[in-house]
Amino acid sequence: MPDTQPTAADADQADQADERPRRRQARGERRIAQLLDAAATVFTTSGYTAASTNAIAREAGVSPGTLYQFFxxxxxxxxxxxxxxxxxxxxxxxEALDAVDPAAPMELVVTSAVxxxxxxxxxxxxxxxxxxxxxxxGRMAEEHEALHASLVERIQALLSSLLPDGRHADIERTANVCLSxxxxxxxxxxxxxxxxxxAYVAELKHVLVRYLEPLVGDCAEPAGPATAPLG
Known part of the structure; x- marks a missing residue:
């Protein structure tokens, strides 16, 4: 039986067959993004507890049945x-909490991060x-705690660049106060x-700058017989 070589039409059909799943996947991703955007609006305005799948579907402009196809x-x-x-x-x-130049003004450091x-x-x-x-x-509580711990560590790293002689326990305490x-x-x-x-953003920056400036200033002075605690 002679070998049959694929024709251009066969290649076109194969390409079309591959393209259909990709189009369906792209449509599904767009629908998921649409539903998540709607959920973000509903959670923000109503809170998680009061929100409902019906409200999310309504915000997204789809039926509840469509929503349940994805979630x-x-x-x-x-x-x-x-x-x-x-x-x-x-x-x-x-990006916000990279190490900074110790000579940078505290107001600039705080403003950039905030x-x-x-x-x-x-x-x-x-x-x-x-x-x-x-x-x-769900498990978001645990993930949020892990995110909080990572954030404290990044703040500590930033503070360490500003307070090179600071004790670890003092810097950790200062990082927790800043985050709170x-x-x-x-x-x-x-x-x-x-x-x-x-106005509230300006007040927040003002509080953080006034809290941190004396600590950095104290740490920058020549060490005496004992180092005063940061907190």
Missing amino acids: PNKEAIAIELGERLMHKMRDTYG DRFIAFNSEHPAFFALMHGPDVP VYKAGLELVLASEGAERD
Whole structure:
């Protein structure tokens, strides 16, 4: 029986067969992104507990049946959204908390870091709604604790570049205070708009600068018989 060589038509059919799954996958990814965007809006306005899959479907402009093709329940949606936002958050604080020039003014250091974090949370308010609400869904609570620990470590690394002679325990305490102050201020920032939000951001920076400046100044002075604690 003679060998049959593939024709151009056969090649075209094969390409079309390969293209169909790719198109279906692309449509599915777009639908998932659409549902996650809708969920972010609903979680931000209603909170996780009060949100429902019906509300998310309505916000996305699809039927509940379409939503259930991609997510079995509200918790699954929140977990997927939370994981994506935490990934973006890690990128943000990786850029914001790099080591800095010890000679850099404290106001510049604080402003650079705070502006990046505020920009992220302003762009993604669902992150705060999910991570700081009363009912953090699924395994997100553990992942958020891990994110918090990583964030403290990055703040410690930044502070170590500013306080090269500081004790580890003191720097760790200072990092925790800075993060706690930031979180408290962030809640006020996100609850405000326009000029009032800008005013809260300025106040937050002012508090952090006034807290850190004396510590860096004390550490920069020649060491005496004993080193005063940072906290």
